[in-house]
Amino acid sequence: MKTSHLRAIVCAVILAAFLTPCLRAQAPLEPTQLPARTSFYLIWRGAPAGEARKINSLLALWDDPDFAPVRAAMFENVTNAADKDAAKPALTHEESEQYSALLENAFVVGYLSKNDAKMNASAVPPKAADHTYNGLFFVYNRTGKESLLSRAVVRMRGQEKEVPQISQITVAGVPTLKVERKTGATYWVENGKYAASANERSVLEDILGRLEGKSNDSNSLAQSAAYKEAQSQLGGGVLEFFAGVPSLKGLAPDTASGFKIAPVLDALKLEAIHSFSGRVMLDGGKTRFQGAILGDTAPGSLFDFWTDGLSSPSSLSLLPPDAVSYSETQFNLPGFYEILKRGVAAAMPVGQQNATAMVEALAQARLGMPLSDALALPSGEFASMQLSPSLDPQKAVYLFGIRKKPETLKLLRSILGDQITSERAEGDTTFLKISLHGNQGSKGVAQWDFYHLGVTPDFIVGATRNETVRDLLAGRSASNSIAMGHFLTARAGYPDKINGLNYFDFQKIDWPAVKARWVEEARKASEAPATAQQKTSAGKVPSLLTNVNPQVFPKHLHLMAGASWKDAKGIHFDQWIE
Secondary structure, three states: OOHHHHHHHHHHHHHHHHHOOOOOOOOOOOHHHOEOOEEEEEEEOOOOOOHHHHHOHHHHHHHOHHHHHHHHHHHHHHOOOOOEOOOOOOOOHHHHHHHHHHHHOOEEEEEEOOOHHHHHHOOOOOOOOOOOOOOEEEEEEOOOOHHHHHHHHHHHHHOEOOOOEEEEEEEOOEEEEEEEEOOEEEEEEEEOOEEEEEOOHHHHHHHHHHHOOOOOHHHEHHHOHHHHHHHHHOOOOOEEEEEEHHHHHOOOOOEEOOEEHHHHHHHOOHHHEEEEEEEEEEEOOEEEEEEEEEEOOOOOOHHHHEOOOEOOOHHHHHOOOOOOEEEEEEEOHHHHHHHHHHHHHHHOOOOOOOHHHHHHHHHHHHHOOOHHHHHHOEEEEEEEEEOOOOOOHHHEEEEEEEOOHHHHHHHHHHHHHHHEEEEEEEOOEEEEEEEEEOOOOOOOOOOEEEEEEEEOOOEEEEEOOHHHHHHHHHOOOOOOHHHOHHHHHHHHOOOOOEOEEEEEEHHHOOHHHHHHHHHHHHHHHHHOOOOHHHHOOOOOOOHHHHHOOOOHHHHHOOEEEEEEEEEOOEEEEEEEEO
16 A cells, blocks of 8 residues: 555544444454454445434534535545656545545455565565565545545546556456555455555455455464453454554564664663554543553553553642643553663663663763652653643643652752742742753853743642743632533543543534634745755645634534543553534
C-alpha cells in the first residue's frame, strides 16, 4: 500500500473513531477469521443508520448541515498526498463531501508478520536485493459504494506526480491490479462485496482465501494467548483494535544508529507487555472508548512507569468550579529512570556499561544533589487546567506535584540558573519569573518570553502570565470542585484508585470567541515571512475556520470525561463523550 494511501487509511480510521457508531455490523474479516500471524488489526464495523444515529451526540454532530465544511476539510486533508502533483486540481468541497460517504462502510486494516515457516520451506533462498517485507493489508466492504470507491481510487492515482505502472494479474484465482511505483508494488482487488489491498502478494493470497471462508480455526488469531487475555476488552463495539506486542517486537530493525535493538528490548522487558487493545461503543447518548495495556505487572517491567494510583488526585484541591478542562496523570519517575538505565546499559558496547554512572556523576554536579534524590522530589503527579472559555493559551495552567519545597527550590535554581529573573516569597508560595530567552549572565542580552511559576509546599504551578498563577492560587480556599456535579458523577464510575483523570466541559466554551481567535492566528501565520518552500503550503485562512458555524458544536457536544487505573492485569483506560 502506497505511503500516501496508508496515511489516508490511518486518518480515515481516526475519523471513524470520531463517528463512534453503535450497531454491530459485520466486518469484512472478524478476529476469528484472521490468521494467527496477525500482529495487529483495526476493525471499523460501519456507521449506523436510523434512530440510533440521531441519538448519538457525535453522529448527530457529523450529520448536521452546519458541520459540512468540517467534513469536507477533513476528507481533503486525509486524501492530500504529500507526493501529489500541485499542478493538478485538488478535490473540491463537493467532491470531498461526496467521498466522505465511503467512511460509512466497514473495513479492516491489519498487518501479517512474515511467514517464516513458508519462507524456510522454499527451495529458493531470498535474494539480498529483495524488497523489505511489508505485511500491511486493507479490506473494505464496498457494498453500495462500488462506483464511488472506484472513482476515488482513480482520482487519487491521478493526482500523483508520477503515474504508476498498472498491470493485470491473477492472485488466488481473482483478477488483481498490480500497481508499481519506484517505491514498490501494491496489489489491489475489487471483487464482489469487497475491495482489498496489500503490499505483499502472499499476504493478499492469505486474505483473499479468508474472505472466501477458507480459514482454519486452529490457525486463527483468536487462539493466541495474547488475544484470549485481551478478549474482555474487545467485541461489542463498532470500532476495535488489537496489537500483540511480542509479534510486533519482530518488526523492530536489528540496529538503529549503530546500536543493537534486541538487547535493549530485552533489558526493557518488553515481553512483559502482551497486548494493546481497545474498542469504541455507544452507551445511550454517549460514545465510549475502552482500552488496555495488558501483561505481567510484576516489579521490574515497563508497567513500573505508572503508579498504583490515588483515590483523589491532589491537584483536584486547586481546580476551580468554572474550569473548562482538567487533565491529570501520575507517573513513577524513579521507576521510569530504572527502566531507562537498563535500556541505556544494554545499548552500550561491551566495556562501556558504566556510562550511566558517569551520567549520574555529571548530573549530580549540575543539580547539586544525587540524581536519585532529584527524581524523588516530584510526587509524579502532572496536571493541566484550561480556565478560559475562549481556550486562550495564556489561561492554561500546568501543575507538577512535589514533596519537599526547600529542596525543590534548590533544584530549580540549579537547573534554571540565570534564567530566573526574579524570586519572591509570599506566605507559603514562592513566585519565580523565568526567562525562556536570554539570561542574567549575558551582558547586553535582552530577556523576553517569560514564564511564571508559583512553588507551594505541594505543587509547582506554571503559566505564561503571572496573573493566571496568582488567581488560581488565591482561590485555593474558595475552590469547590463539589459544584462540578457532572465531573464528580463521572469520577464515581471508576475504581477507587486511579492514576489518571480528565474532564472537558464543552458547554463552558465560548465557541464564537474560539473561532475568532483561531481565524486571527491563522491569518497572522499566513502573513508571516516564509521561505520559498513554505510559501507553497502557506496561504489564506483555511476555509474550515471561515465557513464553519461555531454554534454547531455546543448544539451537540456537552462534556467528556475519562480515567485510567492499574491493576494486576495491566493499565486500563476508559473515556466517554456526549
